[in-house]
Amino acid sequence: MASVSVSHLVLFIASLLIASMVAGTLVTGVDRVSSSMSEQSLETSESIRTDIDIISDPGSDAVVDGGDVVALVKNTGSKNLAAREDSIDVLLNGRYVPAEDLVVEELDDDGWKPGDVIRVTIDADANSDLQVQDSNRLTVIVDGNEALMRFRN
Amino acid sequence: MGLSVSGATAVILVGLLIGVGIAYPTLAGSLELVTDARDDRADQMADRQNSDIDIVTATYDGNVLTVEVDNDGTITLSVNATDVLVDGEYETEGNAAIDGVGSTDLWQPGERLEYTVSLDNQPQSMKVVAETGVADRTEVK
Numbered sequence: 001m002a003s004v005s006v007s008h009l010v011l012f013i014a015s016l017l018i019a020s021m022v023a024g025t026l027v028t029g030v031d032r033v034s035s036s037m038s039e040q041s042l043e044t045s046e047s048i049r050t051d052i053d054i055i056s057d058p059g060s061d062a063v064v065d066g067g068d069v070v071a072l073v074k075n076t077g078s079k080n081l082a083a084r085e086d087s088i089d090v091l092l093n094g095r096y097v098p099a100e101d102l103v104v105e106e107l108d109d110d111g112w113k114p115g116d117v118i119r120v121t122i123d124a125d126a127n128s129d130l131q132v133q134d135s136n137r138l139t140v141i142v143d144g145n146e147a148l149m150r151f152r153n
Numbered sequence: 154m155g156l157s158v159s160g161a162t163a164v165i166l167v168g169l170l171i172g173v174g175i176a177y178p179t180l181a182g183s184l185e186l187v188t189d190a191r192d193d194r195a196d197q198m199a200d201r202q203n204s205d206i207d208i209v210t211a212t213y214d215g216n217v218l219t220v221e222v223d224n225d226g227t228i229t230l231s232v233n234a235t236d237v238l239v240d241g242e243y244e245t246e247g248n249a250a251i252d253g254v255g256s257t258d259l260w261q262p263g264e265r266l267e268y269t270v271s272l273d274n275q276p277q278s279m280k281v282v283a284e285t286g287v288a289d290r291t292e293v294k
Contacts, residue, residue, distance in 0.1 A: 008156075011157050012157040012160060015157040015158070015160060016161060019160070019161035019168075020164055022168065023165050023169070023171075026165075026169065026172050027171050027175065030173075030176050031172075034175055034179035035179070037183050038182065040183075041182075041183030041186045042186060044186075044187050044190070045190035048187070048190035049190050051194075051197065053286040055286070056238070057238050057240075057278065057280045060238070060242075060278055060280075062241025062242050072236075072243055074236065074282060074286060076284075076285060077197070078193050078197060107245065114234075115231060115233070115284045117236055117243060
């Protein structure tokens with residue numbers, strides 16, 4: 001009889017141990033998934049709040065200035081954006097413009113707030129990959145949000 | 154055997170409850186963040202749809218460029234967030250007044266914005282961009 005009780009006790013402890021391991025793995029997994037979801041939702045909400053527009057006047061001579069392409073980009077979203085060369089992606093005629101060929105200037109001193117405008121100058125002369133053609137497409141991407149301007153030289 | 158099964162089930166149930174307890178606040182918070190952002194976006198889109206500006210006159214008298222712009226939309230716009238481009242160049246020097254009042258930032262529907270800026274040369278074109286991104290462009294006379 002004693003051996004039956006001992007074996008029952010061993011089985012009981014083993015079952016509790018296995019159940020604890022299963023529950024522990026479950027809790028750890030849920031914790032990981034929920035923290036990833038939390039980060040992802042923050043990024044998604046920031047991306048949804050971001051909106052930009054290129055407000056340059058393609059009908060004027062100010063867009064192509066010598067060997068430079070100048071775009072005025074307005075923050076039409078509801079969050080402050082970072083106006084830095086490394087936080088803005090620019091494509092000229094589908095070619096990526098590296099940060100060293102870009103100059104980003106804030107036209108209002110206190111950051112790139114909603115409603116504010118920045119000037120993005122692309123030094124197309126300095127990079128042989130970038131060429132201003134007769135018909136051009138300029139794409140500016142901030143936080144996954146794109147704005148496109150088409151202009152003639 | 155019976156006790157082992159119920160003990161193990163209880164432990165897993167407790168684990169499940171803890172898991173739900175961890176996941177629920179995070180999921181609810183995440184959902185709220187995204188829903189709030191979507192609501193803001195929808196409000197912005199509605200504002201953009203409801204905004205409309207129209208350049209009535211743009212005249213240069215040899216020294217000063219004067220532009221009159223009507224708010225033809227149905228929402229109040231911000232004067233400070235309105236941008237003026239003269240010949241494609243961003244203009245920061247000018248003065249803006251709403252129906253003769255220069256101190257206000259509010260540009261209500263039906264009101265006229267008068268923008269004046271001193272320029273040395275005759276400009277060809279100008280563009281006004283409202284805070285929502287809605288714009289109008291005209292040739293300067």
